[in-house]
Amino acid sequence: MYFATKSLALSFAAAAGLSGLNTLTALSAQAATRCDSGMLLGRYTLKSELNNKYVRAGIGSGAYVGAKSNSVGGSTSWETFDIYDLGNRDGLNGGTYALRSTQDPNRWVSVNSQNALKLMRGCNTASKTRLFRANRVGNILQLQSLSNQQWVIQRSNNMLYANAATMGGNVPKALQYRLTRIGSGPTSPSPQPQVNLNGWFRGNNKGVYSVQRSGNSFQMKGFLNGKPFNLITGNIQGNIINASWKNYCNRSTGSLKLRITSNGLVKVGGNPGFNTSWSPTQNPGSISNTPACQQQQPQVNLNGWFRGNNKGVYSAQRSGNSFQMKGFLNGKPFNLITGNIQGNIINASWKNYCNRSTGSLKLRITSNGLVKVGGNPGFNTSWSPTQNPGSISNTPACQQQQSQVNLNGWFRGNNKGVYSVQRSGNSFQMKGFLNGKPFNLITGNIQGNIINASWKNYCNRSTGSLKLRITSNGLVKVGGNPGFNTSWSPTQNPGSISNTPACQQQQSQVNLNGWFRGNNKGVYSVQRSGNSFQMKGFLNGKPFNLITGNIQGNIINASWKNYCNRSTGSLKLRITSNGLVKVGGNPGFNTSWSPTQNPGSISNTPAC
Structure with a gap:
């Protein structure tokens, strides 16, 4: 059932009872139109x-x-409303309406997040809460909200809500409103004169346009x-044209929305472009039907030598x-460009020989040479014809035999260490020494x-x-x-060296049977049995925690528990000649422990 527009009156086909609505369809993804542009x-x-009682808008501070x-x-x-028909616009079904307050024309009857009807600013075909x-x-009229498809009902407080699932309900009259027309409204539509859309128009910035209209096309x-x-x-709806555009040469496309006036066309939406208005003009006379990009342009000869605008000469072949196109630097090839020609465009790929x-x-391709219009960054952005450079090589510089340092002997790092280097065919080994002891091994x-x-x-x-380059003077990290070094150069044999890393040599260790004192608090009874380790902590003569773990070389991996609060954690210690040093684990009282005297009288019962 729809509002009839012939007499600008609300007229529905006769029905014996309150009829239902057809299934609502979703709004299409078209440009939104202001509600006051409707009928x-x-x-x-x-x-x-x-x-x-009459329905009143603007009640209370919430309107x-x-x-x-x-x-x-x-x-x-x-108590009065201007009603607009928005059916069949921007994807809306026929029979879609918006109600505008006459007292406050900037606001429209809307459904808020609590489904209450109130006045809210603005309305367009995409704002379902206003439709x-x-x-x-x-x-007798009944209304259904497009935002939640619920029917408008009068609740016990006499306020209106769009939260009735059906248009019947337990109290049918709560959904029924008597409709009375009291006038044509402030701006009854009357046909506006439109410019003739068959002829020539001139854009306000550039170009002339051949315009044709056939019905609404x-x-x-x-x-x-x-x-x-x-x-x-595009298509014409009233004084609006919803259109799309395409560029013949660069293939770009976009949207455009135009308003038809008595003087021409005005852009009201769409992608940026050359013009914002078009007005009638004279026939420009002679024109071509072939875009400039499709007309044959003179092209440079692509067989010969070219010079890059920044560096290099190039041998081009078509x-x-x-x-x-093969590029040369200092007479030696450095890259190769290959591709396919389409009109005046070359789509190509390149590779660097080295x-x-x-x-x-x-x-x-232009009449004067080649111009880069896309792709990865490179040396040049244009190339122009040049003379044959004369003598050139076909072997890239990187493939020519370079003198290399002897890779059998001793090298010194630029920051630290000496290295014993050995080469056997393509196998490489470099062993590093610090203070006469090996610390790392490089193989490749x-x-x-x-x-x-x-x-x-x-x-x-x-x-x-590690990636190294061999030069005539040594090795360079690339x-x-x-790491420690970025280059290595030949040096003298350092003389006496050890084959045992410093970490593998036996270090003197503190005796782990006795009493130790923490650097912050507490004394500890320490016991070692083979690789098993125990350290019991005392505060004020009473035990407070227990540390147990396993010894591996000079490292103890341990766990601890607190006798009183039951907390637990991990602890990693290093054994030195002077005591124990914390190197990992949870925060705690101490970071080091050193041997001390027997504290004398202690208790085996925690204070707690």
Whole structure:
């Protein structure tokens, strides 16, 4: 059941009873239209069938809506509403309406988050909380909210809510409102004169346009310098054109919304573009139907030598639509560009002969050379014809044999350590020494002047990767994990060295049977039995915690517990010649313990 627009009156097909609504469809993803751009049906009052009072808007500070008034305050009052038909706009079903307050025209009847009806600012075809479907028998109207598909009902406090699941209910009259038309409203629509949409128009910034209208179909073809550059097509709804556009040359597309006026066209929405308005103009005369980008342009000869605008000379070759360009630096090849030609565009890829890097490149062919229009960063952005450079090599610099340092002997790191280096074929080993004792080992494979290697530390067991370049003077780090050195150079044999890492040599250790004192508090009874370890702590002569663990070399991995509060934790200790040092675990009282005298009288019973 819909509002009829022929007489701007609310008229429904006759029905024997209150009929249901067709299934609501979702709003489409089109541009939203302001509600006051819809068809104004007129100005109306609504009177409750339940309490015989007029529906009033703007009640209280929240501007709520309820059946509260005994009379109407006039054509412009809180009891009158301008009703707009928004059916079949922007994907809405037919029979969709919005109610505007006449007392406060900036606000519309809306459904809030508690489903109460109140006045709220603004309304468009995307704001479902402001939109309603209607059902009518005679002059009795029922409304259904589009936001939650619930029916508007008068509750016991006489306020209106959109929270009735059906339009019947236990008290049918609570959902029924008598509709009375009191006028045509403030802005009854009247047809506005529209510009003739068949002819030539000029954009306010650039271009002329050939415009055609056929019914509600619209087309506008743009020309620059007598050649077509874009096409705009769309559908006309009243004085609005919802359109899309495409560019003939760069293939870009977008949306456009236009308003038809008596003087031309005005842009009211869509993507940014050249123009914001178009007005009628004279036929520009001679024009072409072929876009500039499709016309044959003179192109530079792609067989010969080119020079990059930043560096290098290039040998270019074209065979049909296949393209190749080989780059030279200092007479030696460094990269190769290959691709396919489409019109004046070359879509290509490149590779570097030496570092093996690759990438993409897009070039435009002009009458003067080549211009980069896309792809990865590189040396040059343009190339122009040049003379044959004369003598060149076909072997990249990186593939030519370079003198290399002898990889059998002793090397010194630029920061610390001396290294015993050995090469056997392509196998490589470098053993590092600090203070005459080995601390790490580097092993890898040699490829040309590059060594891809890994390293390990003898003592802390850490490992990592390392990439070295062999030069005539030594080794240079070019990749891998951080480390002591970034270069190594030949040096003299350091003389006496040990093959046993410092961490594997026997160190003197404190006696772990006796009494120790913590550096902050407490004395501790310490006992060692083989690799088992126990340390019992005392405060004020009474035990407070117990530490137990296992000894591995000079490290004790232990756990502790507190006798009184039952807390537990972990502890890692290092055994030194002077005592114990904490190197890990939970926070605690002490970070070191050293031998002390027997404290004398102690208790075996905790204070708690």
